[in-house]
Amino acid sequence: MPAIYVHIPFCKQKCAYCDFNSYPGLDAAHGAYIDALVSEISAEAARFNRASTNTIYIGGGTPTLLAPEQIGRVLNVIKENFTVVSDAEISIEANPETITHEKLAALRDAGINRLSMGFQSLDDELLELLGRKHTAAQAVDAFRVARGAGFENISIDLIFGIPGQSLANWALTLEQAIALDPEHLSCYGLTIESGTALERAIDESAVSRPDEDLQADMLLYTMDSLYESGYEHYEISNYAKPGFACKHNLTYWDGGDYLGFGAGAHSKAGRARYSNVAEPAKYIESAGSDARIAESVEQSVADEMSEAMFLGLRKMDGVNPEEFHARFDQAIDSVFGEAIEDLVGVGLLVRNTNLRLTPKGILLGNEVFSRFV
Ligand code: SF4
Known part of the structure; x- marks a missing residue:
């Protein structure tokens, strides 16, 4: 049963630490991109013979920049072409500044039942340093709006080890996030990716490099604090209330198959691995044909065994x-x-x-x- 991933590569701005396949300023391409997704999903479904799936994840980028009708159209074409089981986990990533009650209610109606909210921090100065477009207050409001719109499975993404962040600051952010009572938290230590604005700021000594020892202390604090608050630590960076571990990501760590649709999306079918062209314009041109494939490899058994180890060991099990x-x-x-x-x-x-x-x-x-x- 493959997991289905849909990549939406649009953002309002590029965050300072981000090296994901995401692009600001492409609002005019949204419509053509959705058309391209529809043609890729329809074409691939024929190859996969209406396979069943128990998880769909719409990630980015910032998928909630799109109109709910556009997301609904993508979900409908998946449902027409695959067998989506009745209790499937259907997630979307959401940034606080893009959320309104109307939008989230429409996404619920379209079948989305899990929200992954990109808070990253609850400290306005650190949010600014990260280049985020929202404030801490907006993030907290957005969470309440999501509950009001009927979401009963919400994950919060947080980053620790941000330059200038103290352990006390991280502890406060974590405490404020726990007070919202989310079902799931993802807590990542900040990594400085090459080519990012944050790396340049560090190279120019405008910002200090994260302290690895402090980051380790923050991780240990996170594990203790979330355990005491009733969350199961089920993967290095992921914590969930019982029954709320992310089915989608578990598919990756368990070595399951997945189909990725959209610019730069990766797929795995048995030993075959392939990925789409990363640039949205190229993807839009080629989505309905094999010309969209940028890379394709057949893994050896040795590769599969390695992967089973380094992915499997990420899980606490x-x-x-x-x-x-x-x-x-x-x-x-x-x-x-x-x-x-x-x-x-x-x-x-x-x-x-x-x-x-x-x-x-x-x-x-x-x-x-x-x-x-
Ligand atoms: S919103 Fe997410 S994907 Fe977009 S630039 Fe920021 S970190 Fe990257």
């Missing part, structure tokens, strides 16, 4: 050796025994029924994952 054996017909220790022994030896992994990250392993996740690549 870790990797189950029996499931690994059943999937690849090889014992996990015959493939990765040396790396596993080393990582258990230095306290980054622990072996019970499953192989999992320790708290130290969570802090040093990239070091763990690099051993399986």
